[in-house]
Amino acid sequence: MNPLLLPFEGPFEVAPFSKIKLVHYKPAIEQLIQESLLEIDALVNNPEPATFENTVVALDRSGKQLNQAAEVFFNLNSAETSDEMQTIAAELSPILTDYGNQIMQNEGLFARVKFVYEHAGQFSLDKEDKMLLEKSYKGFIRSGANLNTDEKKKYSEISKELAQLQLKFGENVLAETNSYELIIDDEKDLAGLPEGAIDAAALAAEEKGYKGKWLFTLQAPSYLPFMEYADSSELRQKMFMAYMSKAFKGDALDNQENVKKIVKLRHDKVKLLGYDSYADYVLEERMAESADKVISFLNDLLEKALPKAKQEVEEVKAYAKKLGLEGELNRWDWAYYSQKLKNEKFQINDEMLRPYFKLDQAVQGIFDVAKKLYGLTFKRNESIPVYHKDVKAYEVIDEKGKHIAVFFEDYFPRPGKRGGAWMTSYKSQYKDGQDHRPIVSIVCNFTPATEKKPSLLTFNEVETLFHEFGHALHGMLADSKYESLSGTSVYWDFVELPSQILENWVQEKECLDLFAKHYETGEAIPEEYIQKIKDSSNFNEGYQTMRQLSFALMDMAWHSLTSDELTIDSVADFERKAMSRTELFDRVNGICMSTQFSHIFQGGYAAGYYSYKWAEVLDADAFSVFKEKGIFNKEVATSFKENILSRGGSEHPMELYKRFRGHEPTVDALLERSGLR
Template sequence: MLENNPLLLPFDSPFEVAPFSSIRLEHYKPAIEKLIESSLLEIDKIAASVDAPTYDNTIVALDRSGKQLSQVAEVFFNLNSAETSEEMQALASDLSPILTDFSNAIMQNAILFDRVKTVYTATDQSLLDAEDSMLLEKTYKGFIRSGANLSDEDKKKYAEISKELAQLQLKFGENVLAETNAYEMIIEDEKDLAGLPEGIKEGAAATAEAKGHKGKWMFTLQAPSFVPFMEYADNRALREKMFRAYMSKAFKGDKFDNQENVKKIVALRQEKVALLGYESYSDYVLEERMAESADKVEAFLNDLLTKATPKAKAEVEAVKAFAKGQGFEGELERWDWSYYSQKLKNEKFQINDEMLRPYFKLDNAVKGIFDVANKLYGLTFKHNPEIPVYHPDVKAYEVLNEKGEHVSVFFEDYFPREGKRGGAWMTSYKSQYKDGIDHRPIVSIVCNFTPATGDKPSLLTYNEVETLFHEFGHALHGMLADSKYSSLSGTSVYWDFVELPSQILENWLQEKECLDLFAKHYETGEPIPEDYIQKIKDSSNFNEGYQTMRQLSFGLMDMAWHSLKADEIQVDDVRAFEQKAMAQTELFGAIEGACMSTQFSHIFQGGYAAGYYSYKWAEVLDADAFSVFKEKGIFNKEVATSFKENILSRGGSEHPMELYKRFRGQEPTVDALLERSGLK
């Protein structure tokens, strides 16, 4: 399968995008094995060089090695998240240990490490520019943190653990996806749809018909189905049924159960870093974060907990009182929260998702985000049907700067399907770097938004538009990259800094100047009424205390799992451990059969282990940074250029606090966040 394998040939398509339609599943393994072979020859050439080790022939050469392998692996694993199948998942389990072996072969190559160490110890870093110095530091520490100093026996153990972890994390995600896809709630009696908006009912009917249940309605655990059902369905018993199904994903003791996977992942992560001399996985992770230590993270989370708890408790009591006034009897449960919160919000502010949906047609929102990028950074987006895509739902754009020069390729992929995992994310198919040529990036955002139904186009909730802006902020971080080295380019930054470009962009959605660009009624073209914009602002802090507690609960649970030391690692009961970790944040009683850990892909499959606190950490940064835009104008060119040049384009080329201070003129303070969220 090497001859005419499209993955081994130059990508002869616009902007060297992968030729998706030509790639078959059987192409991946032989291509990756061949590219590993050639990449290891590159590494051997660097290691065996008779020339004295220098920055260029060792550090830079390493960064530039294996580029084709990286691109092919990115194509495969991106599609395994966005357009997978059982066969692809099986192949991922096969390829993952092979790629882990490859990585270990580089990072534990003693001869290569000796050259890296020689350059590191002999180089006067004051003579290097900031980016070169960062690459040297990151390369040297990367070897140390990957076991280069271990004994041969421990290197072997480290490699075995790394392989097992890679497979367990893949399996964890597969189980969550399988559970999400498997659940279907079929409704036959229209009376059970009471309270649901027409658009949601139409979507449920279309889903049912597509699954062979014509004349019925189907609800799933995909966000565009689950969320509005919990907010609007009058039938409390069905809300409970949906909630229990959602919160019990991968926690049923069957073949998709993730409890043992959670325990093994946590134990193996601790065992792996213990070999390197760390007491806990969080110690290892946070060494390379702005927060620096578990103590600082826990102090940060607990400080917010202290500030948010009184407000959250008051909000819960307010919703309980409102429900009682609506005739509700008994104890308010978690499956009642969204339903009565939505009604209370509507009563207080006369606003809800269904009022706003007609003004948030997806096509208009996309045009709006493009206009925002143009006003801030001079970017234009040109749809190019010649650029290959991996699914008919996906659109590809050529991104141009003010001079008409190519900046990036941008993919958008917005609707749920069975081959796509839940949630929303930004990813890269090719990183930006320079080697005499400025190789421009290929970035993508993948979401699960409300699809079109019948004769209605895709109409988004406000939260979905917020998600669009969030992920597009990540995409800008990738698109505007201007680094010499791919390992420092775009979103390759400290994990608690990576959410700044995404979260800051959400702020524009509360500004009339931004909403006027795109929020127009999908039928009449009328702009969103000014009083609606004011209602969005007025209601922006509604139940903010509760939402803060929810985020803190996840952050505290993440830290609890990943701060375990060797003598604490034996966890018998996943749910009991989780409940203890989240106890201070609980505002309702425990629900039998509910478990978050077994479906928490962010920390057990993605890159947020010992890092979920980053969302709240970055809120401090984004609130503080946006205050500059608020003061000088949300489309102020001078401020936008400073943010682009000091934050977006710089990637991980310097310590993020230095980049932030260069933009802001000072370190961030929590004041702007407390003010914005009403917690001050």
């Protein structure tokens, strides 16, 4: 029997991963689609007049088993994929897109939802009910429910093609990342690299059959130390060009045409709905509200950050010349010389801090933080099924012993895992007479252990761990009635607040003392190191801000195109023009960010990448309350939990934020923290 068609009867209803085979996915999902459509038919043909319960709530609760199977499939397609799985994804994607369109363009269903929406005053609805009703009604409008038959057909065709193109985009980036190898056989070429990076490269080479050599890849734990520490500018250039030319080589894995098609199809899709640009469509459902407001926000930050960024670049250039660099400072030299300057100015670098950030201890650290803030206990449970030997599962329990969530952690790179770090859900929280608790996971690509040392993280990796765990807390502490409003189901420019605010704890002694202990001696991280972390936290902040702004402006440029601007000859030229005001180095030919920018061309950040900076305003302002009252102050933590984390998308995010903070956020705290004022 196909396990995806049976109730998940294991611990906490976790998927029986070991029993699910590739051959199970497509037939199960196809069957569950038919069963879900029968549910919708029953809902539409209900002889009773439409009510909030029998229509809007019933719709929210439909298709649960289908959603469960699809979540398992697409989560694993990101974390543990294969060529065969990608083929299945290409087959399933248009089928699922078509299914979604069938529901959202069902005239009888929309008529019932519309009736409830127009007669909302007849029903006794609380704030969460009203939000579900509004979201449901708008969802139909924004998915083409008001289009005529021909337009609906065109909308569906565009949606299916888009889904396939976005999958293909991500597959190309993953294939490019996995295929590149820099093999070093001369030990002299390892000059400057720390012992840990050399050991990891030797182990990677041995695993690939290159005995006695060293292998470096485009995976972050390999690439980043190489760019920061390798003395050979020639090899740094080679790695930089390989990294920055992913899916930009004019071959079978090239994404240039995919970028153009995705942008055009997104525009054509929303044009059918009456919008001038894709950004207008997206931002209608964001805190920012409009493209003009986003551009104004980005320009304001650019104006404040640019002078500081230029000053930082000149400082690194002068320092590089002092160290003997001849000629110009190139893009592939930046990380190398700025790291050396940081070390000289603050007497701190990643290799000094690594011994205090053993992964297991850092994980226990985030668990301790969650306990002190929210009363959560994480209990390892090996009876909970996992999808890979590297994955660990935990039962999450509150102060009263109540089960809160299942938590998965998956930390190391492998060929079947896409790059970066993310939080995801295998099951969202909701209530239907009982409280169904969530199953959440964080997936990262951290520095793995070697034969000589355990997994020791960089400070940046520790921040990433806290960031993704912040998302996980948002999912785990959900307390909503409806799945579609639960946990991280919030406005996209609000979703980064719970993650980014938690990064602040990593710079606080009271937090670091919980877990930052030398992996060999057990000695606590010295107070002087913590002060150095704080003192250096704004090092090259102007440059980093410009980098984020360049991505956000490029994203807005792609998605603000109107009908007469859609003919793009060169992806690289378009990108350069969009990012020109943020450029701090001379142009480098042969590189392109757009062709590998999975956030906006595969993920959900299209016309939304600005939200990282937007959320920094929120998190700096919100953390100032913790700083004032104490980073583990129970009263503040409870308020943040009850007004932000547990509420999900049940109310407008600004209302939730004001309830916690007492007023709307201001940019002052961010400018002060970043040293930009």
